[in-house]
Amino acid sequence: MMQHVFYRTVKVDGLTIFYREAGSKEAPTILLLHGLPSSSRMFQPLLTRLSDNYHLVAPDYPGFGHSDWPDPKQFDYTFDHIAAVMDDFTEATGLSHYTLYMQDYGGPVGFRMALIHPDRVQALIVQDAVSHNEGLGANWVTRRAFWADRAKYDEALRKNLLSMAATKTRHVGDDPHVELYDPDLWTDEYAFLNAPGQAQIQSDLFYDYRTNVEAYPKWQAWMQKTQPRLLVLWGKHDLSFDPGEPDRYRKDVPQAEVHVLEAGHFALDTRADEMADLVRGFMQQQK
Numbered sequence: 207m208m209q210h211v212f213y214r215t216v217k218v219d220g221l222t223i224f225y226r227e228a229g230s231k232e233a234p235t236i237l238l239l240h241g242l243p244s245s246s247r248m249f250q251p252l253l254t255r256l257s258d259n260y261h262l263v264a265p266d267y268p269g270f271g272h273s274d275w276p277d278p279k280q281f282d283y284t285f286d287h288i289a290a291v292m293d294d295f296t297e298a299t300g301l302s303h304y305t306l307y308m309q310d311y312g313g314p315v316g317f318r319m320a321l322i323h324p325d326r327v328q329a330l331i332v333q334d335a336v337s338h339n340e341g342l343g344a345n346w347v348t349r350r351a352f353w354a355d356r357a358k359y360d361e362a363l364r365k366n367l368l369s370m371a372a373t374k375t376r377h378v379g380d381d382p383h384v385e386l387y388d389p390d391l392w393t394d395e396y397a398f399l400n401a402p403g404q405a406q407i408q409s410d411l412f413y414d415y416r417t418n419v420e421a422y423p424k425w426q427a428w429m430q431k432t433q434p435r436l437l438v439l440w441g442k443h444d445l446s447f448d449p450g451e452p453d454r455y456r457k458d459v460p461q462a463e464v465h466v467l468e469a470g471h472f473a474l475d476t477r478a479d480e481m482a483d484l485v486r487g488f489m490q491q492q493k
Contacts, residue, residue, distance in 0.1 A: 236485075256486060314335075
């Protein structure tokens, strides 16, 4: 039976945070954290497929989607700050225990939340999100240069990260089956990136991405120590990150369940049914 998806807002730290919610609140909760330049919209396929047995909650970060976009002069766009807002979001919505589903930017947001409140995290699902320096691929050369000298490389970074070509490549990667991808996926995101104020918001947040690289060893140590239940879903055709990253998770958590799919960076674009089945099987194993 098709489940209803609800589109809600809640006040968090003075901001209006938009989120999608589906499934019974009495069911096990999956908290879904989105990537760049997407929003909770990327998780719509899972909300409609899994809410018969699970409670799914997918918020938009400040500066993304339908949440407030505070002026960068009034709001620090850092991953520490975004994670703090999302942590307060869980309290505002009464989420005390959840499986943490992290895609792309969802990784740095989610790992921060996990280290703050490890008791709340029942399991981890990682979809194309990096927690090892080696996981950053070749196109990160320009991005590392931007971290070293922001003023000099700001224009190059915006082309590398925010252009139409980069936005499309994030979805399609090197997948030969381009006909499987709805072009609205990247044209909608490109329009979002060109909305007033977005270039500065995304530039500020990406400049802070260097703090994630510094934090990777802490995230790895936490996984190695706690051995969380871990499902890794990875798009084979993802050009954003190094293809060896799934195996690095397996080294941290030897019992991790790892699946490399015939998909791109946003694997739900083309493999929603397969991914929903894998998530369902993983969730059913929880005690």
